[in-house]
Amino acid sequence: MNSFKGFVTKEFKQIFRDKRTLVVLFGMPVIMLILFGFALRNEINNAQIAVLDLSKDAVTRDLTQKLASSEAFQLNTYLHNYDEVEEVFKSGVVKEIVVFEKKFAQRLTREGIANVQVITDATDPNLANIVQSYTGAIIRDYTQELNYQGKVLEQGIQPVIKMMYNPELKSVNLFVPGLIAVILMLVSALMTSISITREKEMGNMEILLVSPLKPIHIIIGKVLPYLVLSVINVITILVLAHYIFEVPFKGSYALFFGEAILFILTALALGVFISSVTNNQQTAMMISLAGLLLPTVLLSGFIFPVESMPAPLQMVSHAIPAKWFLIVVRSIMLKGSGIEFLWMETLILVGIAMFFMTLSLKKFNVRLQ
Amino acid sequence: MSELAIQTEQLTRTFGDFTAVDRITFDVKQGEIFGFLGANGAGKTTAMKMLTGLLTPSSGTAKVSGMDVYKEAEGIKRNIGYMSQKFSLYDDLTPEENIEFYGGVYGLRGQELKQKTEELIRSVGLEKFRKKLVRSLPLGWKQKLAFSISIIHNPGIVFLDEPTGGVDPVTRRQFWERIYEVSNQGITVFVTTHYMDEAEYCDRVSIMVDGRIDAMDSPDELKRTFNASSIEEVFIQLARSAERGEG
Amino acid sequence: MNPIVQISGLSKNFGKVEALKDVSLEIFDNELFGFIGPDGAGKTTLFRILTTLLVPDIGSASVLGMDVVSDYKKIRPLLGYMPGTFSLYQDLSVEENMMFFASVFGTTIEENYDLVKPIYSQLEPFKDRYAGNLSGGMKQKLALSCALIHKPELLILDEPTTGVDAVSRKEFWEMLHVLKGEGISIIASTPYMDEANQCDRVALIDKGEILNINTPKNITSEFKKPLYGLKHPNKYELINRLRDFEYSDSVHPFGEFVHYTDERGKIDTDELKNYLNVNGIREPIIKQIDPDIEDMFMSLMKPEEMDV
Known part of the structure; x- marks a missing residue:
């Protein structure tokens, strides 16, 4: 046990x-959070819209006015008939066209229901989605107003869109859990694999293998420091997210940290596994970045929703630990869900962690070959 | 052109308050084989970097092939060859491709490059290996090839930094015979080595201790002056007096 | 004497490369045994098999009476090993490196201080310096101290003197002699032929094969032909003329001399001197000399195979 203590101290x-590495390790979460929080937000500003008003009554004018005066939109032009729709989109400036049906106000007051068609330029699907949601929200607002004034009864104006849990559609709320996953992958898997392959490169691994240290001691001694660093990083992100971006945290901290440690263990096991199949730092780094970090960023639902991926990629995403971790963390933070709703995802994470830990222990050779 | 390939006066290089090279003054004649010896950390590498134009001296003067190391570093680089133990050959290219690459770097083109490549392959005896990757060559052949490539542009001086480390005794001697050959063609050879018997192959030898050149002469004269039977003994007498500790 | 290492019929391949070919030998208790050969001779592979880090393809090896494959767990703690690429932890100080290796082997510096003292005391003035800032010779001393800290029964040192200057090399061998005096058995490898004389017995190894095993003295006495040393200021011409000589057998530059053997064995040196005089080598010095290990190694070496 004494030899193990010496090993950890050295690490x-x-x-x-x-x-230098230390600055990167602790600076990275801060920089990434600020980047994602400020620069890459999904909110829109002054998106150009066009209106095709087939009714031209008080309500549609009012509604058009509402849309145009919102910060999100800028009224670009009025259309006169449907034929112009494609033409306008082709120009590329207008992102959305709002169409009011004929006799809009009349239908609204008589039948209590009227239709608005919202056409978006989906060449940029993300933007289209957001534009659409904003429009929905503004129309819904207006309907409520009308309701209070007693002008409209029941359903009001379609469509009714409701955004729950993240009503302002603040992207930073979504990015924080994803960011935690990325940072943990980076610190746990990448750093562990580099640190073990460095021992191999320097020839020190030969001595450690010949020494009374057991392979399990070497592995634990290598991963323990990074476990600590990872937890510190998670706390940093949470604190920053809370105080700078006011990201809510509705669920249980204990559950959150339990899940985080589970995910860290998976990442550490992956790091050990990578180092057991490579002999130099460069290869270890390439495998970690291409094999772990990229999928974590692209396929976990961090940036692109899993649901909008093609079926084969969705299948792949099931094998990515970060996907499950993301579901769990988002639920805990934003919805306040407890383990009773998350047991399945948690079990899957446990399974993946066990699998890679066993694999990396088996693969960690007592010899050089 | 002067008769001197290298000419230094009071050449010094400091790093912070550490004097790596301490006022060294020496000449190397054109066509000479000059052995540059010294213990680990005595300042050989730093001196070599200054002479090859990679490092600016702190003070003193030095001329290589008649060019000033302060002002004409680029000119010096074109006029010297360099080969080190950690060779510069590309392992994943064939000997032919390596020759063509380095030939190209030194401005050889078209027919001239082709002819040089053939000549070089033949002189090293690599006809059978020309299409194999350098990686698969035995160490000794790699070193011979690296040496030949380092003089592909007919430089006035070639710097060899521990060129024979780890090779077998026969290849090591073949390598030295190549050095004699090259020196016979008038190219100056400036060489460092840890093999003391190789020091005896040199026309003149300098021994660095603590950044200074403490001895410089022909091997025979050095042995006479220090009353020693081999250069190794001379070296040990001098290096034992080092104060730098070997830190 | 007790054999502490027994190797028989050992072979090891890496893909197409035959690193070791049918190696057999014995090393005895308290011997200072050297493997002499150039890079790529198979020294490192052999050492890795002895330290149980590699498994042989064919043949067997035992260390301290135990099999390197089945008893690897028992062998490992008894060894002090210094790998060829070993470079310590550059970002730890001299003392921290020592403490680390002591703790890994379940001991302390104090416990075995007597053993490492002759070496480590030279390093103590620099004990707070990072290992990365030590010179080559100092690093080797520190590495040796680290390999010794748990008082191993057998020291295995893979090219401990490579890249180190002549003075440090000499000091390093002096330290090994001190350790041998303490009763430790030592196996070391080196590409420097002249270091063979520091060993009790040596094995000359090249291209995976053992060329000869004996005491340094006996190895040179096996040199079959009389050896002549020639000296002349124009060494290059001297070599060329000797090669052209009709009875020339081998010609090798050798320090200040050129070593020469003749196809006819013993010769009349005046005849050779005459030949040289006629061919532009005026007044060469010619004398019969004793061969050394390097002469022997070269005579035993097989030529480089040209078809890869």
């Missing part, structure tokens, strides 16, 4: 002496 010393 910490080495980590804290490598100032």
Whole structure:
């Protein structure tokens, strides 16, 4: 046990002496959070819209006015008939066309229901989605107003769109859980694999293998420091997210950290596994980045929703631990869900973690070949 | 052109308050084989970097092929060849491709490059290996090839940094015979080595201790002056007096 | 004497490369045994098999009476091993490196201080310096101290003196002699032929094959032909003329001399001197000399195979 303690001490010393890496490790979460929080937000500003008003009554004018005066939209032009729709989109400036049906106000007051068609330019699907949601929200607002004034009864104006849990559609709320997953992958898997392959490169691994240290000691000694660093990083992100971006945290902290540690263990096991199949730092880094980090960013639902991926990619995403972790963390943070709703995802994470831990232990050779 | 390939006066390089090279003054004649010896950390590498135009001296003067190391570093680089133990050959290219690449770097083109490549392949004896990757060549052949490539542009001086590390004794000697050949053609050879018997092959030898050149002469004269039976003994006498500790 | 290492019929391939071909030998208790050969001779592969880090393809090896494959767990703690690529932890200080290796082997510096003292005491003035800032010779000393810290029964040192200057090399061998005096058995490899004389017995190894095993003295006494040393200021011409000589057998530059053997064995040196004088080598010095390990190694070496 004494030899194990010596090993862990050495690991910490080495980590804290490598100032440059340390700055990256602790600076990265901050920089990434700020990047995602400020620069890459999904909110829109002054999106150009056009209106095709087939009714031209008080209500449609009013509604058009509402849309145009919102910060999100800018009224670009009025259309006169449907034939112009494609032409306008082709120009590329207008992102959305709002069409009011004939006799809009009349239908609204008599039948209590009127139709608005919202046509979006879906060449940029993300933007189209957001534009559509905003329009929905503004129309819904207007309907409520009318309701209060007693002008409209029951259903009001279609469509009715409701955004729950993230009513302002703040992207940072979604990015924080994803960011946690990415940082944990980076620190746990990448750093572990690099640190173990460095021992191999320097020839020190040969001595460690010949020493009384058991492989399990070497593995635990290698991953323990990164487990600690990872937890510190998670806390940093949570604190920043809370105080700078006011991201809500509705669920249980204990459950959250339990799940986080589960995910860290998976990532660490992956790191050990990578280091057991490579012999130099460069390869380990390439595999970690291409094999772990990219899928975590692209296929986990961090940036692109899993549901909108083609079926084969959806299948692949099931094998990505970050996907399950993301579902769990988003539910805990934004919905306040408890384990009773998340047991399935948690079990899947446990399964993946166990699988890779066993694999990396088996693969970790007592010899050089 | 002067008769001197290298000419230094009070050449010094400091790093912070550490004097790596301490006022060294020496000449190397054109066509000479000059052995540059010294213990680990005595300052050989730093001196070599200054002479090859990779590092600016702190003070003193040095001329290589008649060019000033301060002002004409680029000119020096075109006029010297360099080969080190950690060779510069590309492992994943064939000997032919390596020759063509380096020939190209030094401005050889078209027919001239083709002819040089053939000549070089033949002189090293690599006809059978020409289409194999350099990776698969035995160490000794790689070193011979690297040496030949380092002089592909007919430089006035070639710098060899521990060129024979780890090779077998026969290949090592073949390598030295190549050095004699090259020196016979008038190319100056500036060489460092840890094999003390190789120091005896040189026309003149300098021994660096603590950044200074403490001895410089022909091997025979050095042995006479230090009353020693081999250069190794001379080296040990001098290096033992080092104060730098070997830190 | 007790054999502590027994190797018989050992072969190891890496893909097409035959790293070791049918190697058999014995090493005895408290011997300072050297493997002498150039890079790629198979020294490192052999050492990795002895340290139980590689498994042989064919043949068997035992260390300290135990089989390297089945008893690897028992062998490992008894070994002190210094791999060829070993470079310590550059970002730890001298003392921290020592403490680390001591703790890994379940001991402390104090416990075995007597053993490492002759070496480690030279490093103690620099004990707070990072290993990365040490010179080559100092690094080797630190690496040796680290390999010794758990008082191993057998030291296995893979090219401990490579890339180190002549003075540090000499000091390193002096330290090994001290350790041998303490009763430790030592196996070391080196590409420097002249270091063979530091060993009790040596194995000359090249291209995976053992060329000869004996004491350094006996190895040179096996040199069959009389050896002549020639000296002349124009060494290059001397070599060329000797090669052209009709009875020339081998011609090798050798320090200040050129070593020469003749197809006819013993010769009349005046005849050779005459030949040289006629061919532009005036007044060469010619004398019969004793061969050394390097002469022997070259005479035993097989020529480089040209078809890869």
